[in-house]
Structures are given as C-alpha cells and as structure tokens.
Amino acid sequence: MHHNISTFLIAGIFKRWYVRFMRWLLIIYLCLIQTIQANIIPEIKKRGVLNCGVTTGLPGFSFMNEKGEWAGFEVDYCRGIAAAIFNDPNKVKFIPLTNQMQFLALNMKQVDVLARVISINYTRATQLSGMFPVTHYFDDEAVLIYNLNIKKLSDLDGKTICLVSGSTTEQNLYHYALTQGWHYKPLVMSRGQLAVRALASGRCKALAGDRSSLYVFKNELPKPKQANVFDESIALEPLGLMVRQSDIDLYQLIQWMHYALVLSEQKNITQATIASKQLTLSDFNEQMGIMSLTMSYLPDHWLYQVINAVGNYGEIYSRNLTKPLNIPRNNNKLMSQGGMMYSPSFN
C-alpha cells in the first residue's frame, strides 16, 4: 500500500490542511497591512539615513565625481532633504537606478525619493502611485546634430534619430513628427554613451533628448565644435522629484524646500552668509518673511539648515551646471530676471 497526494485529496484531508493554511495566511496578511504608515519622515529618522534614487551617471545632475562622492544638481536636492531632517547633508544613501526600474523601486519602498531627471507627465502622476512636489528644473526636448548642415527640424524627415530608452522623448518625438507630418526611423539605445557613439559614427543623423542632457552629450563627442543643439524645441519637459502618494510629509518638505531655495536667491542669502554667521536665525527668518516654520517631525529652523548645507538655487545651479558644463539657465532664471522660477511667500 503506498500513499500519494491523490489518495488524500479524495479522503478530504488535504482540504482541511488547505483551510487551516489559508487561515494562517489571512492572519499574516492582516498583520502586514497595519505596518503601512502614512508618514515617512519618522521612518527615515529611525533609519538614520535618507534613501535617494539617482541615475547611474549623468554629469551635472547626478554622477560620481573624481573623489568618489555623488555630486550634481539632483544630488544637492537630496542632500538638502537630509539637511532638513538630520542637519547633516551626508546622511543620504544614493541608490543608482535604471530607467526601467525607477518607479518599481519607489513603489516597493527601496527608495524614499526619486531624483533622477524625471519628466512630469499625466501617466506618471496619476497611474504610477507617485507625486511630483514641484518643478525644480524647466527643461525642454531638443535635437543634437553632428556634422550635418541643416537649418530646420523638419529637414530630418526620413532620417534615423537616436534616442535613449526609458525616457518620455520617444512619445514626444512621435507626437511632434505626427503633427508636423514627417517621418523618422528611431534607434533606441540603452545608454546615453552608446547613443553618442552612434551619432559620432554617423549611424544616426541626430540625437533627441532633454536639452540639459544634450549639452552634456555634446561635450562627449570627438569634435564638440561641429555639434549643434537646435534652438527649436520639440516639447516642454518640466523635471521634478518624485515621492510616493502616501508620503505627504516628504511631499510638503520638498515643495517648500525648493521654494525656499528660490526665495533665498531672490533675497541674496547665500551659503557663505549663513556659514560665516553674518546672518543669524532671526535675521534669516526676517529677510525671508517667515512667521513660523512649524512642520511636523522637523525642527523649527529646518530651512536655515538647508541653505547652510547646500546654498540657494542659483548657487546649486552654477556649482553643478553653469561652471563645469556651460549649461545656460534659460527658463530657470528667477521670474524677476525673465525666467520661470518663483516662490510663494512664507507667511
């Protein structure tokens, strides 16, 4: 006489096992549900470090510099958040993510905030369980040409255009070509560096992407003087940081941190003036027009800590983008200087 599963299935013993098993599962399931929190900052404090998802390397925005430290425009935003929470800009763990895995990493709590040149669009804001606190960089989509004598974008009709996979460029370029009534062949490369090499060899006639990235790619070409970034733009690409929809506290922190960075540039408050104690906390509050900075889980002087750690918006921009890479400020100037950066008041 031998036993196997089918004999017991008929005897009904398996069924009882199964019921008991499902009861256990339900209990585990209910236990896990209760661990979901509405606020993330207490959890970050408990952990002692902010998890920040960055690109695998885009000079100027987030990359590893020659000292082996993460640096860049987006990296400074993450350091600003850490300064607000811990008063220490170094309490950040930078996690490099690919374009494909970024949103999954945010959903599955691998990172607290995504700071990897994410374009804001409807699908991402509504269907990906994430929120964009603020536009911190007004980018637009353009085309980089190399060794090619053309005047208009429509002259690229029928030619091969290189793209980098995992960006909104693909959809935007398609819709632009559709409305303009021309056609192109896409060559979707996995990494920017490979696309640059394809452009340099003449495999594709143009490289489409965010204007900020194109300035970086232009310097990687063998003869940057023969390259040209078109002034004509394909679409507006506002870039933002991204947090989960449940983490409303981090959302508010990032939003008002950005506004404070812009306002302090407007008021000429720099990192140096705070670090050299020229400006005390009360002076700072007076100049910024801050009545009370109460925010749950944060100290009352959190903005003072942020400016002390990373400086104002203009300083972050020139340190990472203007000085090393010559990226013009265009739309990212203050509104008083003809740009699009503004801040609501802090009263």
Next chain:
Amino acid sequence: MHIYQRQKIHWFYELLSLAFIVLIISWLYFNWKINALGYQVSNTWTFLSSSANFFISDHWLPFSPKDPTWYAILIASVNTFILGMSVMMSATVFGFLFGILSAYPKYKLQWFASSYVDVFRNTPLVGQLFFWYFGVFYLMPQTEHIYYDGFVKVSIQSLSIYTGNLFFILSFFYLIVGIYFLFLKRAFGMSLSFLLMSFIYFNFSHSHYFTMSVEWLALYTTLTFYTASYIAEIVKASLLSVPNAIDDAAIALGLNDKDKFKLVIYPIALKSMRPMLINQYITIMKNTSIGMLIGYPELMNVLTGTIINSTGQTLICVSLMMCIYLSVCLFCQFLFMRKHEPI
C-alpha cells in the same frame, strides 16, 4: 522498475513540501498585493489594446504606430524569434564545421579551429557585440555605395541585396506547399509554418531589395560566432566519446573513412550531443536580448524599454516578457525533442 517511475515518498513529507512551496508563492503574492494596495498601484491590462504610439525601426511584418500595443509586442517577438532561428541555423553549420575540424589531428586546419574556439568562448558576449557593432560594422561607408551593378548596396544604415522577384516566387511556392499540407493528415503544424513563411516572404516582395539593418547584422554575427564556438566543443567532445572499438569494428567491416564517419561514428555521436545542442539553442533565444544594448527592437527592448516607460506597468510588462521568452524557448525545446522522451 522503469527508471523514470516516480519514487514513493511518505505522504507527510509530500504535503510538507507542497505547503512550503505554496507558502513561499503566496507570501510573494500577498507581499506584492499589499504594496500595490498601499500605494495605489493600478495594474491594468487595458494598455495592450490601446494604440502603441511609437515607431519600430526593424519589423518583418507590417507595422504602424496606430496599431495596438499587443501587436507591437508581437512584432518584437517575431523579431526575436527570426533572429534566434537564423542564428541557430548558421551557428549549427559553423559549429559542426569547427567541431569536426578540431576533433581529428589529420586535418591541417585543426590549429585554426581550436584557436577559434579559445578566442570566442573565453571573451564576454557583450564585449564581442560591441566589437562587431562599433568596431566592424561602423566602418561601413557613410553614404550608400553600390557594388556589382546594383546587386549589393552598402551604407552605415543597412546592407541591401538585390533579390528581384525571388521573394514573390518563394512566397507563392510556400503558399502552394502550405495549402497542399493542409489536406494531408497530421501536417497541420507544418502547413501553418509554411503559410506564415509565405506571408513573411510576401511582405519582402514589395521591394526588389532585401534589406538588413546594421544592428541586425551585428547581432547575427556576434551570436553566430559566439554560439558556434560552444557547439564546436560539443560536437568535438561527442565525436571523441565514441569508443575506439566501434571505430575498429567499422574498419573491420571494410568501410572507408567517409562511410565510417557517415554511417557509424556520426549517428552515435549525434545521440549524445543532442541534449547539449538543445541547451545551446535555448541559450541563443535568450541571448538575443543583448539587442537592447545597441537598439535593435527585439522583445526586451520594446517591452521593457519603450512600453514600460510609456505605460509605467513594470510588473505586468516584466512578467509578460518572461512568459513570452518562456514560451519561445519551450517551443524550441519541443522542436528538437525526440518523441516519447520524458519531459
């Protein structure tokens, strides 16, 4: 007792192992479900039927961006499948050639065959891909060059070969054969594949040139040479594993060298090399995914690059990708499997 008959295990351990497996799977499932609930991830399949809204540069079947997304996925799967099948055929030819050459010292080119295997087997696949793509195929001329009175056209974009009406004739021939097989007993699969090939060839017949993009050529070359080195080793090992006594017996029967190889050694060797060859064929199918690196629109590139990005449905797209690769590889496995073999 038959060797494949199931061993009897005590029912308690059987249930225990089943419970363990179910526990792990359901833990993973509920973990995902809770995260999805907590953060309001909407997992929907509706994006499959909405229009794709992107171009695909290389496609064997007709495609326009207005077509539904599932059709774009099908186009990408066909790209993967045809690339894999082409590589399978050429890698088998090269592999057998180099394998036979390197198995016997009597061949003058043995040193060449064995050094070929040494080079291609001991360097990384992606490195080889970059070598062929950036190092070899990017040396093609920037503007289109025409050779042999327009028979071959070469540029850095593509390689075109004049075929005239060949594909139209082939398509017509395959159609006839496909319809003929429809009326035969137990030849439905054969008929279906002939009709599919007829349809694909008919699409080529719109142009008098057969055009291959540089990416396709680079992938084809890389995978062919890489896999051929493995197949050569398999073929060599199987040929050498035939006992010397059989060799002597064949000589004693009075067979000459050619007949000895063809009738005695090769059939015995083929039996032992077949499972390992199936391994290689499945590996080829999965290795086509390196096309993502150089922008060839195969399954990996289209599904986990473009579609994930436009819809944001990472989990669904990744599991769909796994399922399609699984079914393509299973198909290859069953294609080369003997009848009555335990699965």
